[in-house]
Amino acid sequence: MTARILDGKALAAQVEREVAAQAAALTARYGVSPGLAAVLVGDDPASVLYVRRKAEAFGRTGMRSETFHLPASTAEAELLQLIATLNARPDIHGILPQQPMPEQINPRTVFERVDPAKDVDGLGPMNMAALLVGRPRLVPCTPAGIMRLLEHAGIEVGGKDAVVIGRSLIVGRPIALLLLQANATVTMCHTRTRELAAHTRRADILVVAAGKARLITREMVKPGAVIVDVGVNRADGRLAGDVDFAAVAEVAGWITPVPGGVGPMTIAMLLRNTVQAAEAQLRSGKTV
Ligand code: NAD
Numbered sequence: 110m111t112a113r114i115l116d117g118k119a120l121a122a123q124v125e126r127e128v129a130a131q132a133a134a135l136t137a138r139y140g141v142s143p144g145l146a147a148v149l150v151g152d153d154p155a156s157v158l159y160v161r162r163k164a165e166a167f168g169r170t171g172m173r174s175e176t177f178h179l180p181a182s183t184a185e186a187e188l189l190q191l192i193a194t195l196n197a198r199p200d201i202h203g204i205l206p207q208q209p210m211p212e213q214i215n216p217r218t219v220f221e222r223v224d225p226a227k228d229v230d231g232l233g234p235m236n237m238a239a240l241l242v243g244r245p246r247l248v249p250c251t252p253a254g255i256m257r258l259l260e261h262a263g264i265e266v267g268g269k270d271a272v273v274i275g276r277s278l279i280v281g282r283p284i285a286l287l288l289l290q291a292n293a294t295v296t297m298c299h300t301r302t303r304e305l306a307a308h309t310r311r312a313d314i315l316v317v318a319a320g321k322a323r324l325i326t327r328e329m330v331k332p333g334a335v336i337v338d339v340g341v342n343r344a345d346g347r348l349a350g351d352v353d354f355a356a357v358a359e360v361a362g363w364i365t366p367v368p369g370g371v372g373p374m375t376i377a378m379l380l381r382n383t384v385q386a387a388e389a390q391l392r393s394g395k396t397v
Pocket of ligand 1: 251274275276277278279280281298299300301302305318319320321324339340341342371372373375
């Protein structure tokens with residue numbers, strides 16, 4: 110193997126220590142610890158697991174988290190009412206509506222209702238707009254985690270050819286904007302892209318967020334490239350990314366493992382966003 114590993118697990122542990130120190134300082138100063146409300150509608154097993162992992166991480170860093178687990182039959186109006194209640198609670202600094210949501214609920218409507226100051230997932234219109242105009246506030250967690258991984262490894266982004274596969278609001282679009290802001294030349298690929306390999310082979314930095322196991326093979330990768338694998342798939346009973354890891358690691362310069370790459374960084378950035386949101390709210394005196 111030639112590739113060096115972008116170790117998200119180790120870096121996430123470092124971020125957790127930083128966040129724990131910040132949370133302790135806020136608690137000492139304002140008498141209230143940063144608090145998250147995670148909202149889960151239905152019983153999607155992956156979501157149940159993610160929310161539990163997030164709650165554990167909040168506990169480890171001395172922050173509070175409350176999980177609101179609603180039945181899959183919950184009406185959109187009822188969920189919006191809960192969001193309004195959480196927006197008004199001074200002891201809740203971050204609100205995390207977990208996706209996917211049942212079909213009677215439009216997730217965009219939900220994200221539009223979250224107070225932008227508490228939108229720790231960065232998916233509401235205000236935080237998305239801030240990212241678009243180049244003045245990021247609360248940045249979506251997965252893309253923020255990817256940028257932190259690149260920065261920590263000392264990977265230069267400016268002037269590089271970056272290719273992003275996937276155009277979702279949660280990963281593809283915001284990571285393309287962040288890479289652009291860091292002066293990469295960015296290409297976005299998606300299901301309607303012709304000749305995907307022609308694009309990926311040019312990539313100095315390849316971010317793959319398609320949700321398709323083994324989408325990226327060794328032949329599709331430029332030697333020495335930085336490979337960021339966001340995908341989480343179940344393949345042959347095991348967790349796998351979108352990249353054929355063993356083969357691609359033979360040619361790449363850097364690569365994220367799955368698990369242990371982007372996933373832990375996503376949770377770490379949720380912690381960071383929540384402490385950042387809490388600090389802003391506590392400083393402005395909006396809360397207790
Ligand atoms: P999504 O389904 O909303 O979007 C997938 C995108 O990939 C789409 O824009 C689609 O056009 C593109 N795509 C799919 N197949 C393709 C193909 N064959 N060629 C080119 N483009 C293709 O998914 P998402 O929410 O963006 O998540 C993507 C993956 O990342 C999933 O596996 C998800 O589980 C994972 N994910 C991981 C984390 C993490 O923290 N590790 C966070 C979010 C998402």
